[in-house]
Amino acid sequence: MKNKSNITLDDKLLKELRRCGMSTFVNYYQELINLNNLNKGLAESLMAKEGYTYNSALTKISSARRIVKSSKGKTVLSYISNRNGKYITSQLKNKAKKLLE
Numbered sequence: 001m002k003n004k005s006n007i008t009l010d011d012k013l014l015k016e017l018r019r020c021g022m023s024t025f026v027n028y029y030q031e032l033i034n035l036n037n038l039n040k041g042l043a044e045s046l047m048a049k050e051g052y053t054y055n056s057a058l059t060k061i062s063s064a065r066r067i068v069k070s071s072k073g074k075t076v077l078s079y080i081s082n083r084n085g086k087y088i089t090s091q092l093k094n095k096a097k098k099l100l101e
Contacts, residue, residue, distance in 0.1 A: 007079045013072055019063035022080050022088065024050070026096045032064045033073060039065075074100060 009017065017025060024046070031037050031045070039061050046057035067076055080088070081096035 007075065007082060009072075009076070009079055013067065013070070013076070016063045016067050017076055017079075020060045020067070022083070023092055024060050025064050025067070025076060026080055026092055026099065028064070029073065029077065029099050032061070033068050035065075035068075 025032070028042065028046070031042055039058060042061050043052075043054055043057035046052045046060065047054060050057075052060065067073055077096045077100050081093050081100065083093070
């Protein structure tokens with residue numbers, strides 16, 4: 001899928017991003033790229049801060065980690081920072097841009 005800057009994500013990557021959620025990917029990117037952070041601890045953080053169930057949090061984390069491990073994290077951040085949509089706030093786009101610096 002393309003966005004306004006012609007950054008494309010293949011279907012598999014887009015599926016992982018949708019499973020994780022753009023805001024979750026951006027807001028927890030620093031924690032996700034640190035593979036020393038255990039999934040359980042991140043899941044508990046998502047549960048407390050976002051209200052997700054444990055299984056939902058683990059699904060989001062697993063999908064985000066697959067993106068990171070495939071070395072596509074920066075590509076996804078760039079995609080999000082240039083994306084327009086109902087759930088893409090300017091604050092989220094700016095945070096994605098900052099993470100790219």
